[in-house]
Amino acid sequence: MRVKSFAAVLVSGLAMAAATFPAGSAEKKMPISLQTMGSFHVGGKIVEITGQPTREVVFSPGGVPAKVDPNGQYMVGQMYVQYFVPTPKRGSYPLLMWHGGGLTGVTWETTPDGREGFSTYFLRKGWPVYVSDAVERGRSGFAPPQVMQADPLFLTIANPFERFRIGEGAGSWNDDPAKRKVRPGDQFPVDAYMQFVKQVVPRWTTTDPMINAAYVDLLDKVGPSVVMVHSQAGQFGLMAAESRPDKVRALILLEPAGLGDPEQVAKLKNVPILAVFGDYIEQDARWPKIRQNAYDFFDKIRAAGGKVDVVNLPQIGIRGNSHMLMMDKNSDQVAGVVQDWLAKQKVWK
Amino acid sequence: MRVKSFAAVLVSGLAMAAATFPAGSAEKKMPISLQTMGSFHVGGKIVEITGQPTREVVFSPGGVPAKVDPNGQYMVGQMYVQYFVPTPKRGSYPLLMWHGGGLTGVTWETTPDGREGFSTYFLRKGWPVYVSDAVERGRSGFAPPQVMQADPLFLTIANPFERFRIGEGAGSWNDDPAKRKVRPGDQFPVDAYMQFVKQVVPRWTTTDPMINAAYVDLLDKVGPSVVMVHSQAGQFGLMAAESRPDKVRALILLEPAGLGDPEQVAKLKNVPILAVFGDYIEQDARWPKIRQNAYDFFDKIRAAGGKVDVVNLPQIGIRGNSHMLMMDKNSDQVAGVVQDWLAKQKVWK
Numbered sequence: 211m212r213v214k215s216f217a218a219v220l221v222s223g224l225a226m227a228a229a230t231f232p233a234g235s236a237e238k239k240m241p242i243s244l245q246t247m248g249s250f251h252v253g254g255k256i257v258e259i260t261g262q263p264t265r266e267v268v269f270s271p272g273g274v275p276a277k278v279d280p281n282g283q284y285m286v287g288q289m290y291v292q293y294f295v296p297t298p299k300r301g302s303y304p305l306l307m308w309h310g311g312g313l314t315g316v317t318w319e320t321t322p323d324g325r326e327g328f329s330t331y332f333l334r335k336g337w338p339v340y341v342s343d344a345v346e347r348g349r350s351g352f353a354p355p356q357v358m359q360a361d362p363l364f365l366t367i368a369n370p371f372e373r374f375r376i377g378e379g380a381g382s383w384n385d386d387p388a389k390r391k392v393r394p395g396d397q398f399p400v401d402a403y404m405q406f407v408k409q410v411v412p413r414w415t416t417t418d419p420m421i422n423a424a425y426v427d428l429l430d431k432v433g434p435s436v437v438m439v440h441s442q443a444g445q446f447g448l449m450a451a452e453s454r455p456d457k458v459r460a461l462i463l464l465e466p467a468g469l470g471d472p473e474q475v476a477k478l479k480n481v482p483i484l485a486v487f488g489d490y491i492e493q494d495a496r497w498p499k500i501r502q503n504a505y506d507f508f509d510k511i512r513a514a515g516g517k518v519d520v521v522n523l524p525q526i527g528i529r530g531n532s533h534m535l536m537m538d539k540n541s542d543q544v545a546g547v548v549q550d551w552l553a554k555q556k557v558w559k
Numbered sequence: 560m561r562v563k564s565f566a567a568v569l570v571s572g573l574a575m576a577a578a579t580f581p582a583g584s585a586e587k588k589m590p591i592s593l594q595t596m597g598s599f600h601v602g603g604k605i606v607e608i609t610g611q612p613t614r615e616v617v618f619s620p621g622g623v624p625a626k627v628d629p630n631g632q633y634m635v636g637q638m639y640v641q642y643f644v645p646t647p648k649r650g651s652y653p654l655l656m657w658h659g660g661g662l663t664g665v666t667w668e669t670t671p672d673g674r675e676g677f678s679t680y681f682l683r684k685g686w687p688v689y690v691s692d693a694v695e696r697g698r699s700g701f702a703p704p705q706v707m708q709a710d711p712l713f714l715t716i717a718n719p720f721e722r723f724r725i726g727e728g729a730g731s732w733n734d735d736p737a738k739r740k741v742r743p744g745d746q747f748p749v750d751a752y753m754q755f756v757k758q759v760v761p762r763w764t765t766t767d768p769m770i771n772a773a774y775v776d777l778l779d780k781v782g783p784s785v786v787m788v789h790s791q792a793g794q795f796g797l798m799a800a801e802s803r804p805d806k807v808r809a810l811i812l813l814e815p816a817g818l819g820d821p822e823q824v825a826k827l828k829n830v831p832i833l834a835v836f837g838d839y840i841e842q843d844a845r846w847p848k849i850r851q852n853a854y855d856f857f858d859k860i861r862a863a864g865g866k867v868d869v870v871n872l873p874q875i876g877i878r879g880n881s882h883m884l885m886m887d888k889n890s891d892q893v894a895g896v897v898q899d900w901l902a903k904q905k906v907w908k
Contacts, residue, residue: 239595241593241594242592242595243590243593244590244591244592244593246591246675248668248669248673248675248676249665249669250673250754251754251757251758256716278712280713282715282716282717283715283717284713284715284716285716285756285757285759290665297590314700315698319597319598319641320597320598320599324597324599326595330596330597343698348697349663349664349665349692349698351697351759351760351761352760352761353713363616363627364629364633366629366631366632366633367605367631368631368632369631385632404634405600408600408637408700409698409700410634411700411701412700412701415616415617
């Protein structure tokens with residue numbers, strides 16, 4: 211650690227309670243019938259680390275120090291994928307769900323306030339669902355510092371609240387829940403915000419090539435798929451589709467904050483694309499520019515003969531959505547917009 | 560990073576193929592019927608970090624540097640839990656599955672060679688299954704270095720092979736698969752070893768108190784449960800049962816490498832305990848001592864009026880099991896030993 215001075219002060223030792231546990235509403239739904247379920251890792255490569263000194267490590271407090279030799283071969287760059295295959299199946303292809311920056315596949319699971327999330331929604335619609343953790347996050351693990359070549363970044367509790375249009379922007383966070391500034395009609399379950407914060411994981415800024423490679427590996431393993439991405443993963447979805455246009459039969463971009471390679475847009479001309487944006491974008495400091503970048507990229511795809519449908523939710527009467535629209539109180543309604551579009555693409559029956 | 564000299568050499572850019580994908584054998588089984596499924600995080604506390612300099616960060620290669628202020632409040636010490644509730648339910652309590660060191664909840668999922676793992680086995684038996692990632696691992700995320708107070712440890716590819724009785728011990732690993740030394744009758748799917756290595760994640764040695772606290776939080780949230788632990792989590796299972804004896808209705812210790820607080824064993828007198836050990840322990844350099852430590856701890860529990868059943872699998876004719884017995888080729892048979900014991904404890908009907 212380079213930083214020498216710090217103070218870590220315990221503000222609250224009390225865990226925030228999750229809003230509900232196993233969600234009462236979910237229990238009243240029909241059972242989910244699975245043909246199979248499981249997980250695997252794709253990608254990864256072997257690197258050899260040499261020339262490191264042996265360290266003394268105490269594995270448990272009070273234990274006997276043991277010598278640890280860090281030199282040797284390591285597996286790095288692999289990606290975790292968990293799958294659920296329903297029966298009967300109605301999706302024509304597997305539905306791959308790729309989360310955004312600072313997060314993991316948990317994005318798609320139970321919402322912070324305890325409702326069924328997107329992964330269960332689409333599973334109930336008959337889609338085989340594949341939820342992954344990007345390389346270096348969650349159950350994908352991360353590599354030794356010699357491979358990562360940087361320290362990870364950590365998000366403060368305030369950061370997503372102010373940056374993801376949950377609060378009103380910079381300065382909207384406050385330790386006192388009563389003083390947090392939220393726009394009228396905000397659909398994010400702000401009372402369960404601390405449950406969302408627990409989903410946040412560290413990220414590196416040096417791993418885009420490894421992440422890209424693993425997503426292409428996933429497409430090569432699973433075969434033709436429908437890909438749904440969020441935020442940072444906009445770039446991974448578009449770049450993977452540019453690399454494997456035959457294997458992405460439809461691409462859903464939920465508030466994409468990253469984009470593909472503009473030199474490769476012609477590869478996307480046969481990939482149906484849907485982009486979905488939430489509310490409050492005009493009032494935000496950053497999102498008008500982020501959305502405009504996406505619009506410009508879509509124009510390039512269209513100029514190359516491709517097709518991009520854009521839905522700004524407020525324009526179809528769905529108001530109040532944050533950047534985390536799969537967690538918002540109207541998440542089922544947002545999922546329905548995507549599901550209806552997929553049905554029109556004839557990849558669901 | 561303190562280490563200045565290193566060499567990271569790409570040995571192989573080719574991903575090792577998973578042995579199977581969605582396992583053919585699994586697809587022939589009966590569908591799994593779920594009442595509900597989802598995930599949540601338990602535990603966690605808020606810490607405040609102050610006095611750190613602002614850093615310049617380039618988020619994407621070639622991008623514009625942005626100033627990042629690391630000072631502020633962080634959520635740390637939370638734990639991820641994923642649950643599957645079957646219908647009909649036959650387990651009288653939720654079955655909580657706690658993995659070992661350097662690993663995550665993936666331990667319990669699909670085996671490295673693509674068969675259904677313990678979590679699906681017990682789900683099919685009608686147990687509500689709760690699989691967690693210990694604090695600082697997997698989808699639980701990890702905290703800034705000021706909280707962790709140490710660098711993480713990384714396992715080489717060779718390490719688990721030689722230490723988990725997959726190979727014959729120290730020196731049994733070889734880059735050439737044909738030269739790896741495996742004992743006759745070894746049940747670990749050694750051809751899929753690289754898939755197992757991809758499950759390995761970094762671990763810290765400073766986090767036992769945080770992990771313990773989160774497991775107790777989990778029991779407080781879920782209520783009376785059956786707890787199944789592996790390896791390092793032996794200590795977490797026993798210490799959680801000592802803290803909440805009324806909430807652990809049965810405890811299964813699979814090759815426990817860590818133990819509880821010997822001063823608290825009297826708390827365990829009404830907790831039925833099963834310990835299971837695999838094969839090749841006598842031939843190993845470390846495992847005779849690790850098992851003897853467990854035996855000594857069990858004697859203390861018995862002296863305090865408690866009950867511990869010990870199964871050494873070779874003594875009941877089940878041979879060839881490694882430390883990762885939930886991944887071995889006969890994993891269903893090992894699960895059956897546990898399931899039969901649970902049925903005898905009258906916590907399954």
